[in-house]
Amino acid sequence: MPAVFLLFSRRRGVSGQKSSFLKTPVPPRRSAIATTVREPARSRVYIAMLAFFLVFGAIGGRLVALGLHQEEDGSSYVAANKKIMARPDILDRNGEILATDIKSWSLYAEPRKIPDPDEVFEGLISVLPELNKPLIEKRLRSDAGFIWLKREISSVQKEQIHSLGLPGVDFMDETQRFYPGGNTVSHVLGTVNVDGRGISGIEKYIDEAWLNDLRDLGFSSKEGLEPVKLSIDLRAQYAVRDELKRAMEHYKAQAAVGIVLKVDTGEVVAMTSLPDFDPNDRSEALKPDRLNRATAGVFEMGSVFKGITVAMALDSGKVSIDDSFDARNPIRASGKTISDFHGKRRILSVPEIFIYSSNIGTAKMMLAAGIEQQKSFLKHLGLTERLGGELPERAMPLLPPRWNELAAMTISFGHGLSVTPLHTAVAAATLVNGGKLIEPTFLPRSKEEADKIAKQVISKETSDAVRYLNRLNVLEGSGRRAAVPGYDVGGKTGTAQKIKNGQYLEGVYLNSFLASFPMYDPQYVVLLMLDEPQKLEGQYYATAGWNVVPTTAAVIRRIAPMLGVKPNFTGDDETIPVRY
Template identity: 40%
Template sequence: MIRTPLRPLARILKAREQGQNPDAIEAENKRLRHEDDRDRSRLQAESRLLVMGVAFFCAFLVIGARMGMLAGSVPEEPTAQASGSPIIGQRADIVDRNGRVLATNLDTHSLYAQIPDMIDPAKAARELAAIFPELEEDELLEDFTGSRRFLWVRREISPEQMQAVHDIGDPGLLFGPREMRLYPNGSVAAHILGGATYGREGVNSAEVIGVAGVEKFFDDALRDPSRGGAPLELSLDLTVQAASERVLHGGMMLMQAKGASSVLMDVHTGEIISMVSLPDFDPNDRPRVLTAADNATDQSDSPLFNRAVQGVYELGSVFKIFTVAQAIELGLINAGTMIDTQGPLQWGRFRIRDFHDYGAQLSATDVIVKSSNIGTARIAMMIGGERQRDFLGQLGLLEETQVEMVEAPTGDPLLPPNWSEISTMTISYGHGLSSSPVHLAAAYSSLLNGGTRVEPTLLRQDGPQNGPRIVSEQVSAVSRDMLRAVVTEGTASFGDVEGYEVGGKTGTADKPRPTGGYYDDRTIATFASVFPADDPRYVLIVTLDEPSVEALGEQRRTAGWTAVPVAAEMTRRVAPLLGMRPDVETATPTGVTLTSN
C-alpha cells in the first residue's frame, strides 16, 4: 500500500510562497490517514464477526441435529475400541426341535490375582483355600510370594464365592466378567452336545469354544456375530431323549451290559429324534480323556466314547434283510421262494451253521423270520460279491456318515481287505463288516421308507429328503412285512407293542478278540425295529454291549432276550411322546343281543 506523505514538498513550498502555515498541511494529512485506518479496521472487524456468527450457527445446527438423533435412538452401552483381533465371548444357544434349551450361556465372574498389589499374601492364600477346597494353601502362597505378577485363581466362581473373596478385602484379588457354557439338562444328550471350554482368555472376556459333538462341529456358526445370536435348532426332542436315556439305562442295568446305545430316526426326513450312548457324562463337568495311567486298554471304556456314532461293530443278523431285499429287487427270488437251508454250509475250511436246525428248506420270508445264516448265505451267493457291495454302498454302510458331529469320521466302517466269496456269505448275515448303529438306522430307514436314500441329520428338516431310489416301493413293503413277521412269529416276539405294529430284526454277533478270533461268552446284541410297520414313521436301533441275563434257568445273551425287550419298552414310552396314538381295536360286548319287541 502506498501511503501519502504527511509533508509533501510541493505543497509545503507553495504554502510558504502564499504565506500559509505548512504545519496545517501535516495536521490535515494525519487526520485523513487516521480516518482511513479507522474505516479499514471497522470493515475487518465486521467481516470477522460475520464469519464467527456463521460458524456458531453451523455448530449449533449440527449439535441440535445430533441431539435429535440421540433422543430418537435406542440407548446402548459404549464399547471400547482396540486394535488386534477381539475375543468373541458370545455364543449362541442350542435348542431342540421344540425350542427347549439344550445349551446356553450364564453370566459369571473369574477370579485372578495381581500379585504386586496384594497386601497380605499369607492371609489371602489361607482364606482362598478355605473358600475353594480344591486349592492348596501352600501352592497359593508360593505363587503369591514368588516372581509371578499375574495368576488365574479360578476361571469361574459363583456369586456366593465372589462375595466370600470380596470379604477377604485384599486389593490384589480382582474379578473379571465372563460367560460360562451351561447345559441345564445335565447329562441328557451329552454325547450329542459334546461340551465347551475356554479358548483365548482376557481379564474382561473369554472365548468359549466347542470341544466335541455339535458344539465343535458348529463352533464357527455358534460364535458368528452376523447370526445375531440366533439359536442352533437340532432335530432332537428333549422329552423323547430323556425318556430314551432312562429306559436304556434301566435295560443296561437289568441285562448286565457293559454299555448300550440307541438311535431313533425319522425314516422320511433322516432326523435323529434321540441318540443315546451309555455310559455317559455331564458336559457341565466334562471328564478328561483316558490315558495309559488309567490302565485303559480301549478308549471305548471311556464315558466320552459315543457308541452310537464311533462304535463300529459286527451287528449280526440285522443285515439279513438287506440280502433278501436285494435278491427280490434283482428278481432272483420272491418272498415265497424256497431256499436250501441244509447245513452246515461248507466253504473251504469254513463252516456256516444255524443257531437251530431248520430243516432242508425255508421260504425266503422264513429265512428272515427264523434268522437262518445258511439260507441268507445261499441267497448272497446268487447275488454275488460285486452287486452286494454296490447295494450296501447305496445304503451308506460302506462310508462314514455325514451326521453333524466331529466324531462322525471316526466311525468309518471296517470292510474286509478282500471282498471274497466267503466275505460275501458272512457279510450277508452281519459278520465280516463292522458299522455303527447310526449307519444301521440310516440303512433301515432307506430300505423301509418306500425305498429312497436318507442321510442321518441332527438338524431339523422342513420335509422328506427324497433321495435316490434304492429299491422299489413293492420291495420296501415286502421287507416291512417280513420284519413284522419276525416280531409276530419269530425271534423278536418280546418286541411287540400293542397298538404300534412293530417290525424288526434281531442280531447277535460274537465280539472279536483284540488278538484275533472271537469270544465265546461276549456278544453285541442289536434289535433294529420300525414302527408302525404298515406305514413306517420311525426306525429304532437298540444295541447292548456284552449283555447277559438269566432266564428259564440259563444265561441268555442273544438279542431276542436282551435288546428286544429293552427296545419294546422304549417304543412303548416314546411313541406317545411323538404324538402317535396306539391303534387298538375297541372291544365289543359279547353275549348280549339287541332285539326289538
C-alpha cells in the same frame, strides 16, 4: 581452501576491471571441484546416519523395556480385555432349552500388588481348598503382573472371597456354558472348553459352521444370535436313555446305544450312548468309556444285517420272496464252517430264513445274487463310506481286507464288516420308507427338503417285502417280545459274538434290535443295542430276544404317544401288501 579462493578471485575479475583472465581463462583443477562438492554431501550422510542411530536406538531401548515387563503388560492386557465369545442357545425341536450361557466369574491375582502372599494364600484356600497347591503359593510370591487362580467360580464362592478383602485378588465377569438336562443329551450336544469354544458334538459344529467367522469379525455379544434348534425331541431322548439305563442295570450290560430316526426326513429324534457324561463337568467326557458309540464306534452288527441281505437279493431280481434255500447242512468255505444257531435243518423259504435267522440260508441267498451285487448294494446304502451329518464324531466303516467269497458270506449275516449304529439305522429307514436313502441330520428338516436330497436306491416293491418280513418276525419270530398293541411294530434281532484276540467268544454278545413302527406306514426306526448283557435267572440264553427286544417294546410304548403316532387297534394294520 586455495581452490575456493581462486574461484572468488575469478568472479571479482569478471565484475571489475578487464583482466587478462578474461582473455585467457585458466580452468580450475578437477580435484579442487570434487573436494568442493564432496564435503557438504559427506556431512549430510553423517547427519542422516546419526539420526537413524538415534531413532533405532530409541526403538531398541523401548523393546528391551517391554521385554523386561512383558509378563505384566501382556497379561494385564489379557486380563483387561479377555471376553469369552457368547454362544447361541441350543433348543430341542419343541423349543426346550438344551444349552445356554449363564453369567459366571473367574478369579485372578496380581502378585506385584500383594503385600502379604501368606495371608492371601490362606484366605483363598479357606474358600477354595483345591488351590492348596505349592505351585499356586509359589506364583503368588512371584513378581508376575497377572495369574489365573480359578476359572468359572460360583456366585457363592465369589462373595466369600470378596468378603475376605484380599489385596491383589479380583474377579472377571465371564459367561459359562450350562446344560440344564445334564447327561440327557450329552453326546449330541458335546462340550465347550473353558474359553467357550466348542470341542465336540453340535457345539463344535456350530463353531465350524459360522460362529468362528463371527469371532474373526470381532463379534462377541449374544444379542442377535438366533437359537439353534435341533431335531432332537427331549421327551423321547429322556425316555430312550431311561429305558436303556434300566436295561443296562437289569441285564448287567457294559454299554448301550439307542437311536430313533424319522424315516421320511432323516431327522435324528433321539440318540443316546451309555455310559455318558455331564457336559457341565467337561472332564467326564475324557474318560475312555464315554465314547459316542452311536456315531464314533463301529461294530459288527450281527443278524440285523440279514434284512439288508434279503433286500439286496430281492432287489437284484435273482431271488423272489417265494424262493427257498437248502439249510440242512453247514457251509464250508476257505477252511471255515458256517452253521445255524438252533437251525431247522431243512429247506427254508425266504420268510423262514428271515424269521428263523438262518445264517446258511442268508449266505446262500447272497451267493444267488452275487458278490458284486452285494458290494454295490452296500455302497448305495452308504454302508461302506463315512456317514454325513453335523456331528464331527463320525467313524469310517471297517471293510474286509479281502472281499472274497467267505467275507461276502459272513457279511451277509453281519460279521466281517463293521459300521456305526447310525449307519445301520439310516439303512433300515431306507428299506422301509419306500427305498429312499436320506442323509441323517440333527437339525430340523421338512419332508419337502428331504425329498430334494433323497436318492432312490431300492424299489418300492422291495421295501414292501422288507416291511412284511419285519412285521412277520415280531408276529412269529425272534422279535415277539417287541410287540406293542396298536403300534404294529416290526423288526429284526441281532446277536453278534464279540471278538477278542482275533477269536469270536461264545456267550459274549453285542445284542441289537432294529425296529420300525407302524409297519403299515413306517414313521420311525428304533435301534437299540446292549453290550455284553448277562443271562438272567430263568432265562435260557442271553441273546437279543431275551433282553434288547423287550427293552425296545418299552421304548416304543413310551415314545409313540409323545411323537404323535396314533395307535391302531382294528387289526387291519397287520396286512402289508407285497407285490412280487
